[in-house]
Amino acid sequence: MPEFLKVITPREASVRFAQAYTPRPRGTERVSLRQAYRRVLAADVVAPEDLPEFDKSTVDGYAVRAADRPGSLQVIGEVEMGRPPEFAIRLGEAARIPTGGMLPEGADAVIMLEDTRLRDERTVEATRGTVQGENVIRRAEDVSRGAVVLHQGTRLRPQDVGLLAGIGVVEVEVFLQPRVAVLATGDEIIPPDRRPAPGQVRDINTYTISALVQQEGGVPQIYEIIPDDRERLLGTLQAARATSDLVLVSGGSSVGEKDAVGWAINAMGKPGIIVHGVNIKPGKPTILGVVDGTPVIGLPGHPVSGMVIFDVFVRDVLRAQTGRTPPRDLGRIVQARMARRVPAAGGREDYVRVTLEEREGTLWAIPQLGKSGIITTMTRADGLVVVPPGQGGVAEGEEVAVELFEP
């Protein structure tokens, strides 16, 4: 039996690979706030000042002293937006104030316009009392100077970018985006713009894999298709490794293809192949390798297998290379009931593509059965269900966790 058929479990493969390679970002760069959305913070952000820097009103109304009872108040002025008021409020006094306006000295609450009646230009009647701090955002209530407001490893969301703007952080230190070489190999593979002769197929993996790389915040570096020529494969992989943080090569890893990728990874440098062959369906002929500190991963040639293996082995490595704190699975996992029995896959972890359908309030997972060469099982599907080996599969109606595909 060829060596690579002595396959190991996905968990064991991950453990061995983690012992051989620890993913980390390649470095950092400074970007302006307008470029910061979705980038990953390379350092904690400490607020250089308070937010806000003054007590301000959250409503349109009158700045007052909370100690005043309901009744008549003398209107001594009007707060203008963007300017500090040049007067102070004493007991029995009030000043018109707009939403966002700065509280005058002495004032400690704002009474809403709706709770007042203007008697004349200089007198307003408060129809109710106020409590201290009512309708006021106090200085530093949002952020205190010196506080850590965002942590290293945060992938910046819209509100995070907004907060940075609010505290005047207009340039931010982020991790460099990992450069990921995406290669396909095989004499039968042709570019999508060519018409296949009998026996040839168009390259799908370059397109699916580079989109997956973008999804995780990596920058795909796309190479031309490499024919079944060991020296050329080796040369291209070496060149790719020299300028990338991760090398993903699909095809050329199974026996029929004479295991060219396995040969090349070992020929490239040390330690070379860490795992060759995983007990997973689809995706058995997976190679996890490391060459001089750069991971080189051989993905199966079948498009579906390549995508599943990306999910199982590559996604977390790439995510760690981006520097992102592992996100919680919230929202990526939904519970559903399996609509049809799925038998266990002969001792292998089986990644079943499913389409989700809601019927009478229950979410059903409908397996898209089909071989792993069938890309439409992926395009019809909403996500994946892992069927563990050796437990008789999943029964009809059994509850399963569906890992949703991301857009």
Add this chain to the structure above:
Amino acid sequence: MPEFLKVITPREASVRFAQAYTPRPRGTERVSLRQAYRRVLAADVVAPEDLPEFDKSTVDGYAVRAADRPGSLQVIGEVEMGRPPEFAIRLGEAARIPTGGMLPEGADAVIMLEDTRLRDERTVEATRGTVQGENVIRRAEDVSRGAVVLHQGTRLRPQDVGLLAGIGVVEVEVFLQPRVAVLATGDEIIPPDRRPAPGQVRDINTYTISALVQQEGGVPQIYEIIPDDRERLLGTLQAARATSDLVLVSGGSSVGEKDAVGWAINAMGKPGIIVHGVNIKPGKPTILGVVDGTPVIGLPGHPVSGMVIFDVFVRDVLRAQTGRTPPRDLGRIVQARMARRVPAAGGREDYVRVTLEEREGTLWAIPQLGKSGIITTMTRADGLVVVPPGQGGVAEGEEVAVELFEP
């Protein structure tokens, strides 16, 4: 009471706005496959050919006739990758075939290498029989010529782009990305790179709103901050409207700011303001307007309110402008238990920011209470819970649906 305080419910506001404006994409363009990821298909994609175009093996093994019993077979050749075999298989014969190899004429199954023993160069023993079609992907099994493989309105995922490559569609018709003008107005607003004087605040909304626009596939067009000068506001809004598909202006819509945005929208053209003031917390001073077929929306100046109103009114409009078929909420909504009682907000729909925490298998939603001027209530939060008006709020431990923020 000023006219805009006669607020209506969010649902009523949406209905009125939908009667005044129907969002649709502005046009289409052709992009190459490498630019197609995450774009929205402007037409159904019909497969121009079968995929695959020939029967092929899914394993490394021997191409055989399923009618053969287990036993010795004569090896008459070897299928090479990417080339049509030049021989046919008769009963009692076999040919070595690699994964992805084209089946020779006459063969209708493939027996896996593991199920064979090679006797000599010309004889192999099959240790088991096969069934018709075993380990074979048949011609057109993935896609049949003429079939609709992807529908108009699909936002292309990695697997969708891969499928297009597989069927040779190297250019694709997609909807133009909506151009969204993002403006902020107010004398107190300064750019984030400036140090605020007393009473001034830095512009947050331009950053949060333009990131939200990008999230939905729109192209933000960012304008300089407009001071409280009606003519200048009107001029800038007119210019923005002329070159955008959607105009979003924050601030300047509440009474204290003299409702400059409301005035400008009505001055710009017909029909002008459709909704002014919505019974929602936060976000009451929202304006939904239409001018000569372009939506012009006045967002509240408070950053949290602006983001909530984007979610409630703008997101769906923008999504429809991208041409995308409304996505299912799968994964955007998770169920959790409210960790603390949240009182109803005096007859208004209340959008409460919550942080999610898992404790002993239960997901808890912890409300981030705080005024809508407090941006950190958003940066600490994982999502939003809608508390309906007038039902006594949400009890501690009550199950709620949390709409997750997207990255």
